[in-house]
Every structure is written in C-alpha cells, then in structure tokens.
Amino acid sequence: xxxxKGLVIYPGLMIGRARKLEPVSWDLPAxxxxxxxxxxxxxxxxxxxxxxxxxxxxxxxxxxGSEEEKAILSSHLLILKDPELISQVKDSISKNLVPAxxxxxxxxxxxxxxxxxxxxxxxxxxxxxxxxxxxRLLLELTGKQQEVLHNWxxxxxxxxxxxxxxxxxxxxxxxxxxxxxxxxxxxSHASILSRALKIISITDLAELWEKVSENxxxxxxxxxxxxxxxxxxxxxxxxxxxxxxxxxxxxxxIMEKDSPIKTKDGRRIKLRCNLDPLSDLNEPTKLxxxxxxxxxxxxxxxxxxxxxxxxxxxxxxxxxxELIAPHSVIxxxxxxxxxxxxxxxxxxxxxxxxxxxRGIRFSLSHKDVFKTQIRAVLRAAIYGKVKLMFPMVKxxxxxxxxxxxxxxxxxxxxxxxxxxxxxxxxGVMIEIPSAALCAEELAENCDFMSIGTNDLVQYTLAxxxxxxxxxxxxxxxxxxVLKLMMLTLQAGNKYEKPVSICGEMASQPQYVPLLIGxxxxxxxxxxxxxxxxxxxxxxxxxxxxxxxxxxxxxxLDSIENLIFEQLKPYYKF
Numbered sequence: 001x002x003x004x005k006g007l008v009i010y011p012g013l014m015i016g017r018a019r020k021l022e023p024v025s026w027d028l029p030a031x032x033x034x035x036x037x038x039x040x041x042x043x044x045x046x047x048x049x050x051x052x053x054x055x056x057x058x059x060x061x062x063x064x065g066s067e068e069e070k071a072i073l074s075s076h077l078l079i080l081k082d083p084e085l086i087s088q089v090k091d092s093i094s095k096n097l098v099p100a101x102x103x104x105x106x107x108x109x110x111x112x113x114x115x116x117x118x119x120x121x122x123x124x125x126x127x128x129x130x131x132x133x134x135x136r137l138l139l140e141l142t143g144k145q146q147e148v149l150h151n152w153x154x155x156x157x158x159x160x161x162x163x164x165x166x167x168x169x170x171x172x173x174x175x176x177x178x179x180x181x182x183x184x185x186x187x188s189h190a191s192i193l194s195r196a197l198k199i200i201s202i203t204d205l206a207e208l209w210e211k212v213s214e215n216x217x218x219x220x221x222x223x224x225x226x227x228x229x230x231x232x233x234x235x236x237x238x239x240x241x242x243x244x245x246x247x248x249x250x251x252x253x254i255m256e257k258d259s260p261i262k263t264k265d266g267r268r269i270k271l272r273c274n275l276d277p278l279s280d281l282n283e284p285t286k287l288x289x290x291x292x293x294x295x296x297x298x299x300x301x302x303x304x305x306x307x308x309x310x311x312x313x314x315x316x317x318x319x320x321x322e323l324i325a326p327h328s329v330i331x332x333x334x335x336x337x338x339x340x341x342x343x344x345x346x347x348x349x350x351x352x353x354x355x356x357x358r359g360i361r362f363s364l365s366h367k368d369v370f371k372t373q374i375r376a377v378l379r380a381a382i383y384g385k386v387k388l389m390f391p392m393v394k395x396x397x398x399x400x401x402x403x404x405x406x407x408x409x410x411x412x413x414x415x416x417x418x419x420x421x422x423x424x425x426x427g428v429m430i431e432i433p434s435a436a437l438c439a440e441e442l443a444e445n446c447d448f449m450s451i452g453t454n455d456l457v458q459y460t461l462a463x464x465x466x467x468x469x470x471x472x473x474x475x476x477x478x479x480x481v482l483k484l485m486m487l488t489l490q491a492g493n494k495y496e497k498p499v500s501i502c503g504e505m506a507s508q509p510q511y512v513p514l515l516i517g518x519x520x521x522x523x524x525x526x527x528x529x530x531x532x533x534x535x536x537x538x539x540x541x542x543x544x545x546x547x548x549x550x551x552x553x554x555x556l557d558s559i560e561n562l563i564f565e566q567l568k569p570y571y572k573f
Contacts, residue, residue: 002229004205006180009191011509012200013243014178014220015236016155018212018229023161032097041093045086045100048140053080055140072129072165072189074299079133085111101141108134128189132164149174157220161209163190163201172197178220180227182208185474186504195507196528202227223572261290261534264541269516271534272327272524274502277316281323283527291327291385293450293524294502295320297334297373307369313376321384328385330427330450330524331377333370333402335359335391359392359429364401374409381421389450393428396441402426431455431503436484439491449492450524453503457481476505477514477559486553489519500524510563512536513570517548536571544570 033041056077079085085107092103112127112134149170158179160167168190171179177200184190184203194201200222212218212229219228219239228235261271272293273284277300284292300308300316320329336358363370377388390402403426413420430436431452443449453476458464460481463473475481485501492499500522505511507529513536515523525533547566552558 001232001235002211004208004211004227004229006202006205006208006225006227007184007186008222008225009184009186009194009201009203010199010222012178012220012222013239014157014200014222015239015243016157016178016218016220017153018159018214018216018218019152019156020159020209020212020214021167031099031102033093033099035097038094038097041100041103042090044141045089045093045104048100048137049080049086052136052140053077056080072193073169075129076133076136076165078299079130080137101138104134104137104141128164132166135164136166149176152176157218159208159212163188163194163203165189165193168193168197168199171199178222180205180208180220182206186508192526196526198528259534259538261537263516263537263544264539267516267540268521269537270500270522271530271537272330272500272522273527273530274524275320275527280527281320284324284327287527287530289327289530292320292324292329293500293522294389295329295331297332298336301334301336307372310372310376310379313373314379317377317380317386318383321380321386325384328387330387330389330448332389332391332429333360333363333373336362360390360398360402361392363390364398364405367405370405371409371412374406375413375420378406378409378413378420378424379418381424382419386421387425387427387448389427389429389448391429391452392431392455393442394432394434395438396445399426399428399442399446429502430484430488431459433460433484436488439488440494443488443491443495443497446497448498448500449488450500450502451485451488453481453485453501453505456484456503457505460484475556476508476511477556477563479554479556479559482518482553482559486518493519498522507533509533509536509571510567513540513544513567514548514563516540517544517567539570 056073088107089100089103092098092106093100096103096106098106108130111130152174154177156176158167158171158176160179160181162183163179163181167179170176179194179199180202181190182203182205186203188203191201191203200220202220202222202225205227208227212227216230217236219226219231219235221228221239228239231239261269263269270290272291273287273289274294274296275281275284275292276296276298283289297313300313317331320331357365363373374388377386380386381388388406390399393399393402406424406426410420410422425447427446427448427450428435428442429452430439430442430449431454433456435442436451436456439449457474457476457478461473461475461478489499491497499520501515501520502524506515506523507525509532512523512533516537517540523533544567547562551562551566
C-alpha cells in the first residue's frame with residue numbers, strides 16, 4: 001500500500017482502477033517538403049483548424065458548464081483562429097519548406113517560450129493554453145484521437161502526468177468521473193474547469209506516475225487530498241463504508257438558493273459572482289447573488305482583429321448593468337500587457353511582462369485605448385449600478401492618474417452632449433504588496449477596494465502559482481499574506497470603504513470561514529462555487545470569531561491547525 005498526498009481540486013470519493021493516459025510524444029522528424037507540396041500542407045493545416053474549431057464549438061454547446069468553462073474553451077478558440085498566429089504557421093511551411101505539423105511545433109514553441117516565466121491573475125495560463133491548443137491541433141492533423149475515452153469503464157480513474165483543459169473537457173464529454181495528476185495547481189485552467197464540471201480530482205501528487213500501475217486498485221480521497229495505491233483490506237473496507245455514506249458536495253447546497261446570506265449570529269455577508277463577457281449573465285439572478293463583484297473585460301480584446309470600439313463596449317456594459325440591476329456590477333478595466341495585444345498595439349518586447357507594463361500601467365501608457373473603455377463604462381453606468389475598478393495598482397499615484405483620466409472622459413462626454421454617470425464609483429485591486437502597505441491612503445481616496453488573492457500570494461511570496469515545483473512555497477494562508485489582507489481591511493474599516501475578496505481564495509471552502517472570521521463581509525466567487533460558499537457562510541457562528549481571535553496568525557503552524565483542524569466543522573458537513 002502506498003499513500004501520496006496532493007491538492008484537492010474538486011472534493012469527492014472514489015474507489016476504482018487506475019487507467020494511465022500516456023502523454024502523446026511528438027518527436028517529429030525535421031523533414032523537408034518540395035515546393036510543390038506547400039499548397040497541400042497548407043490545406044491540411046486549414047482542414048485541421050476547421051475540424052478542431054467545430055469540436056470546441058460542439059463542446060461549448062453540449063457540455064453546458066459554467067462561465068469559467070465557457071471562457072476557457074472560448075480562449076482556446078480565439079488562439080486557434082488568431083490570424084497572426086496561423087499566418088506565421090503558413091509562412092513557416094512556405095519559407096522553411098517543412099510539413100504542417102513541424103511548422104505548428106516551431107511557431108507554437110516560440111509563443112510558449114515567450115510566456116514560460118510569466119504569471120498574472122487572468123492570463124497565468126497562457127503558455128499552458130497555447131500548449132494545449134498545439135497538442136489538440138497536432139492530434140487533428142495526424143489523425144491521433146483520444147479513442148481511449150470512448151469506452152471508459154465506470155470504475156476507472158484517469159491517471160495523468162499533467163491535466164490540461166482539453167483532457168478535462170473530454171472527461172466531461174465521455175463521463176470520466178475522476179482523475180488525478182502528478183503536476184498541476186489549484187488555479188490552473190484545468191483545475192478551474194474541473195470544479196466547474198464537478199469532476200472529482202487531485203493534483204500535485206509527487207511520483208504518482210511511477211508508483212501506480214495500470215489497472216491497479218486505487219482510492220481517490222479528494223476530501224483529504226490523498227491517493228491510496230493498492231490499499232490493504234482494512235483500508236479498503238473503511239473507504240467502502242465511508243463512500244456508501246458520502247454525499248456529494250452539491251447535494252446539501254441546492255436548498256441554499258433562496259435562503260438569506262447571513263451567519264448564524266445574524267451577520268450579513270455580501271456574496272457576489274465573478275463574470276466575464278462570455279458568461280451567462282442570468283446566473284447571478286438565478287443564484288440570488290448580491291450582484292457581480294468582478295466583471296473581467298479581457299475577452300473583449302483577446303483574439304480580435306481590431307480594438308473593440310467605444311460603442312461596442314458600451315452595448316456590452318449596458319447589457320450587464322441592466323441584467324444585474326438592482327444590484328451592482330464592478331467592471332475591471334482590462335488586465336492585459338503589451339505582449340498580449342502585440343498584433344493590435346505595437347509594444348516593445350519585455351523579459352518579464354507580468355512584472356512589466358501590464359494592468360493599470362499598460363492602460364496609462366496607452367491612454368487612447370484606456371479612454372475608449374472608460375467612456376463606454378461612463379455611458380453604460382446610467383443604466384444600472386456600475387462601479388469601475390483598476391487592476392495592478394501599486395499605490396495612490398496610480399489611482400490618481402487613472403482618476404484624472406476618468407475626469408477627462410467626463411469632460412469630453414459633457415462637451416459632446418452624450419449622457420453619462422456623473423458619480424461613477426472608482427476602486428482598486430489590491431494584488432501587489434505595495435498596494436496593501438499603502439491601503440490607508442488608497443482607502444481614504446477611492447470608493448472601494450477588492451483583494452485579488454492569486455496575485456497577492458505569488459507577489460508576496462515570490463512563487464509562481466502555476467509552477468508545481470514551487471507548490472510548497474505558494475501558500476495562500478501564509479502569515480505575510482494574511483497580514484497584508486488585514487492591513488487592507490483595517491484601512492477600509494477606518495474610512496468606511498468596502499473591502500471584498502475576489503480571488504480564488506474566496507471560492508475554496510477551507511478558506512471561507514477564515515475570511516468571514518477575519519472580518520471580511522464581501523466575497524465574490526465563481527458561479528460554480530456560489531451555493532457551497534453560501535452554505536458555509538450560513539454555518540458560521542460566534543464561536544468561529546472566537547476561534548480566530550484566539551489564534552496566533554503570526555505563525556504558519558497555528559494558522560494551518562486553525563484551518564485544517566479547528567475550522568473543519570464549518571466547511572465539511
């Protein structure tokens with residue numbers, strides 16, 4: 001019997017047999033083609049792109065996932081249809097006289113290398129996305145399909161070296177109930193999809209591939225983050241009994257839809273949804289959410305042949321405002337760097353764009369693009385309760401510059417006799433340690449603050465959240481992170497400005513009671529996590545606050561004992 005510990009992506013229990021899914025090896029020979037074969041190779045490429053696009057579109061329609069799934073599938077579709085990228089592949093075929101498959105590898109590897117050491121809240125998975133699309137495109141081109149999934153047995157558990165969004169989507173399509181992977185992170189696109197599609201899963205399982213054999217009996221304990229290989233009789237009997245009495249996480253929360261969002265002792269907590277332009281805008285209403293705490297605008301820019309116009313953006317934001325009313329929607333200005341809009345806006349290459357010209361920095365350095373978005377938001381804000389939030393703000397000076405541009409836009413709209421919201425609330429994302437340390441000045445001057453925990457953790461601890469080798473360093477609940485969060489909350493309370501959590505931390509069950517107990521009264525989560533979070537909130541009581549008040553939050557050991565032992569009754573039912 002072997003036991004391997006990992007990170008729970010989506011909770012559940014399963015006893016079954018291991019089915020190892022070998023990664024496809026693409027050791028393509030560097031052969032050359034004759035000039036007369038160029039047309040045929042380009043035709044093969046175009047056919048493969050068309051076929052894969054149809055497959056992704058079908059998945060998009062049939063899988064019926066949440067906004068996270070739709071957004072990820074759509075991002076893959078945008079990559080696949082990127083005219084600049086495909087043009088580069090065709091040029092490689094024509095100029096280098098190589099087969100289409102080799103050209104794909106050449107071009108996609110260059111893009112992946114560009115993104116390799118980059119990381120941010122929204123686009124942390126760009127390298128993985130390009131790698132995934134490359135794999136799927138090569139599968140289409142070469143005729144190698146995932147036929148292994150067609151006849152998947154109900155008791156089989158997929159074993160992967162690394163999960164990808166395409167694997168996870170395929171698992172949902174072919175009804176594969178569970179998987180575990182050797183490499184991965186909780187915030188990867190594959191993990192987000194797994195939660196959206198409710199696939200039982202664990203990742204970051206060291207040496208999993210070597211230790212498990214094909215068809216071997218395994219226990220996937222995604223309640224406690226364990227995989228047990230070749231269990232002994234007593235262990236197997238224990239888990240068989242546990243499995244028989246186990247209720248899936250979604251079962252106890254359906255009844256929560258119409259219940260008030262309050263703790264047991266009557267504290268009102270605002271629970272909102274995270275959305276983007278590809279989301280189902282009716283979801284917050286269906287869930288009885290308190291509005292939208294984060295509306296990402298990046299997809300309005302990604303994969304486009306031209307920059308989105310003011311009128312186009314206005315129509316999108318107006319629709320959101322109207323559908324979410326009477327609740328508020330917080331629109332985040334686009335969180336992109338120059339490397340992501342290279343085909344639309346010429347930008348100098350950067351060694352590390354995620355520590356470079358991105359977020360509010362990019363917006364301030366491309367004022368015309370920024371003003372187009374701000375004008376659209378100002379116009380849309382008269383149709384509902386709209387707030388505007390700036391990402392990657394380092395201090396008050398960043399906020400002040402952005403605010404001055406908002407005032408410029410107001411003046412322009414007034415001169416043009418175009419109706420707009422005179423008093424648009426302005427807020428900032430707290431995701432850089434300097435912003436948290438300057439929270440008092442920010443709270444004094446802005447209207448609200450929202451903590452983006454994904455970036456805050458990795459910037460505080462200097463640990464790439466997508467690097468599995470650094471998983472021991474990427475500690476969401478690290479004392480330094482909690483201290484920065486508390487500084488932000490205290491500043492907000494001092495100046496009576498709301499502070500919310502909109503990062504992945506708010507969607508993870510084990511952290512919800514911690515956040516509530518620390519004093520946070522506003523959370524914004526993915527729609528797939530909403531009811532579960534609501535259930536946990538309603539489970540919180542006075543004793544929770546006493547527990548946290550009496551815990552030493554300066555030391556990691558005491559924090560982990562609090563979260564994983566003392567707070568268990570609040571998130572494990």
